[in-house]
Amino acid sequence: MNKLKKLFFIFLFITTLEGKDIEAKYSFTLSSGVTDMIRDKEKLYISTLEGTLFSFDMYSKELKNLVKMPKTKDFLDEKMPSKIYSVDILKDKILLLAQGFKGARQLLIYENQQLRTVLSDQKHLFISQAKFINKNLIIFASLANEIYLYNITSKKTLYIKQISASKFSHFVLNEKKDEIIIADESGDLKVHNSFTGSFIKIYEKQNLDNVFQVDIKNNVILTAGQDRRAVVYNQGKTFYKKVNFLIYACALSPSGKLAAIANDEENNVLIFDTKTKKELFELKGNKMLLNHILFINEKELFISNDGKTINYYILP
Template sequence: MMKSLWLMLAASVMLFAAPEVVKPHATIEVEGNVVEIVVKGEKLYAATDAGKMEVYDWKSRKLLSEVKFKKIHDFMGDEIEPKVFGVDVDRSGNRVLLLVQDEGGERILYIRESGKTERLLDKKAHISMREVRFVDDDHLLIATMSDELILFEISTKKELYRNKLSLSVFSDFQLNEDHTKVASTCESGIVYIVDVKSGKVLKKLEGGNKDNVFKVDYKNRSVLACGQDRKAVLYRLPSGSMTIYETDFLVYAGALNKDASLSAFSLNEKNDIGIFDNSTKEMKYRLTGQNSTLNTIIFINDKELISSSDDNKILIWRLP
């Protein structure tokens, strides 16, 4: 009798602790596979491998506009659609950066404003651009494949500094809210906190991930690092204290909400997303329905998220 009571109690505790399963609220289908998404207000910008960047109203899921790039030739001489590797939007929402595949393995950086798309940087600049973000109206932060950070001035088209962070290959970076600092990471698993204006390394966050970090987020003096070693690591600044979340698969994508009280990251081979309470370390929700490898997760607010993966579907989630 006593044994049965204990079993019932254990089952009830497990049931109570189990995260609530959430299905997608809505889906946006794009042309080609999504490489990256950025959200600015009610607009969603999707970079794709079909030579296009598409802009949607994510609430109505209506296509607002698109930018199409001309075909290029691959190494065999065949015509292909260029891959749009990255997209970013300035704070005003008026200018868009587009990092686009070029012939010979090169990349071109375009800036788009008032319906016009202009070439800003190409192979003549001798910068192996991996990721580019607006810092302010006249400055860009560029990460190279060899793990260099470059502060670039748009008006003069000059580099203000070039700082090599490590001997490893660059993976990802994320600016903080006021764009004064950046969390930059690489295949070593170390996350560097860098002063954007000077390029000076302020702090190294290490010990959590032992291998390549695929994705990093930086909000409210907290950094989330998502790694190849099946760990999502939450660092708190300035102390550098960390919380390690173990998963069942490589953690390709992750994000923090505005105050860093919640973490979202991929959990397993099914591409489920776990929503964790960072104070209790408990999984509150399991988001199921993503069919391909995740590449981007964005908190719109504490109850709404948007995610994309290596296919043509962008999923919109609403938490209970």
């Protein structure tokens, strides 16, 4: 009987360990490398290095080519693909930030199968990321770490705010879109009012180097750091996970209870509990450096990398 008990517990232990490693349920491939990925209702919207915007139906698994940006010219006056840097959606409008003439950026809106320019590359702005605030307002960040609020109806810039002298990395809006959290190479997070640009607070001295990405869900904040730290700011309680490789990507589940981070040089993704700090699962099968992790709900998520493949996972 004792031998049977021992065998049972050994089997249970091995099964538990194996259960922590999760392979992708399915994958799909695009024509070029992924640059951004968002979700709206039952669809993903994915932008690429070669300037294509795709939609992917999560139920039918149908992949559609929505936009193909015309080629632009680089500093040597040679033709090159108009890379799409970021994408956002508000109802029936899709906001695209794309490469323009000689390195400048352009902002466009795709609506009713038509593409129109919001800010042309003639403005010579070097924008790094852009998002909708509402149907009239967009907020965007420059490489120089300036935040702009722009009214697309009146075509006026409402404010320009210099956040710091550090190079911009990434920003995220809270659920109400009234606050913007900005990450940069200093490692600190600066929080500003989206509508006025006024400073609210700073999260500091946790990441010691560049923060590649930041996410917020249900008042929980997560970072992806060059210092190999993923910091969790959880309503007054702060801790970090240290891994053995640069953390290029991170994401929170809708409740903020689960965190996903790039975990190692094999491009595995670690899932852990943001309250207990417990490591739960490791997602396998990503072949290149991770760039985006997107939770659909508490159980399902998509992961993209610098290659052409997007993987879909289901947590137990």
